[in-house]
Amino acid sequence: MAITHVAHVAHVAHIAICVNxxxxxxxxxxxLLGFYVKMQQTQExxxxxxxxxxxxxxxxxxxxxxxxxxxxxxxxVPFLVLTxxxxxxxxxxxxxxxxxxxxxxxxxxxxxxxxxxxxxxxxVKLAGDExxxxxxxxxxxxxxxxxxxxxxxxxx
Numbered sequence: 001m002a003i004t005h006v007a008h009v010a011h012v013a014h015i016a017i018c019v020n021x022x023x024x025x026x027x028x029x030x031x032l033l034g035f036y037v038k039m040q041q042t043q044e045x046x047x048x049x050x051x052x053x054x055x056x057x058x059x060x061x062x063x064x065x066x067x068x069x070x071x072x073x074x075x076x077v078p079f080l081v082l083t084x085x086x087x088x089x090x091x092x093x094x095x096x097x098x099x100x101x102x103x104x105x106x107x108x109x110x111x112x113x114x115x116x117x118x119x120x121x122x123x124v125k126l127a128g129d130e131x132x133x134x135x136x137x138x139x140x141x142x143x144x145x146x147x148x149x150x151x152x153x154x155x156x
Contacts, residue, residue, distance in 0.1 A: 012078040014068070015105070017151065020092060022065045022084040024148040029080065032122055033107070035069040038079070042066075061085045080105075094150040104144065104152035112140045115155055119145055127152055 019025040022040075029035045045061045065086060070079045084090075097103045109115045116133075120126060127144035134140050142156040 014077065014079050014081050015102075016081040016083060017149075018090060019082050019084050019149050020090055021148065022067060022082055022086070025082050025084075026067060026069075028124070028147050029069055029082065032119065032124065035071060035080065036073050038068045038070055038075070040065070040067040058091065059088065061088050063087070092149065094146075094152070097152065104154050106154040106156060109155050112143065112155060116140070116143055 017025075026037065030037055042063055042065050044063050063085075065084050067082045068079055069082060070076055095101050095103055116126070116130065120130075125146045127146055130143070133143040142154060144152050144154050147153050
């Protein structure tokens with residue numbers, strides 16, 4: 001029996017992350033991780049499709065700040081969309097790896113040891129102890145840090 005697909009998904013277009021402070025998040029993603037900001041603006045929310053829907057937003061907002069950030073200078077996908085609602089209180093409860101939802105972002109890097117050293121020296125908080133991520137021979141295959149909002153970010 002043939003399966004009929006409702007949609008043929010070509011690729012992930014973007015991943016949106018609601019943040020408390022856009023500038024602090026840009027300090028992390030742009031300045032430390034090397035993402036490129038392609039668009040940054042304040043948008044009025046009143047007439048945006050779905051912006052007043054309690055199915056998509058926990059509360060109504062008058063405006064938001066948004067930045068589209070890319071891993072390189074070309075328009076590659078997927079890209080990250082960072083949004084903040086600077087005049088409103090946003091509930092802050094990042095989830096852990098064993099909770100329902102998108103649990104973390106993961107990035108492939110050339111050199112884990114150099115990356116962890118530079119991130120830690122820049123004040124980024126490691127999600128655990130460095131020894132948690134090393135095997136019995138001292139090798140590291142992956143590690144996790146927290147972004148400015150406590151969202152887990154993995155490097156491998």
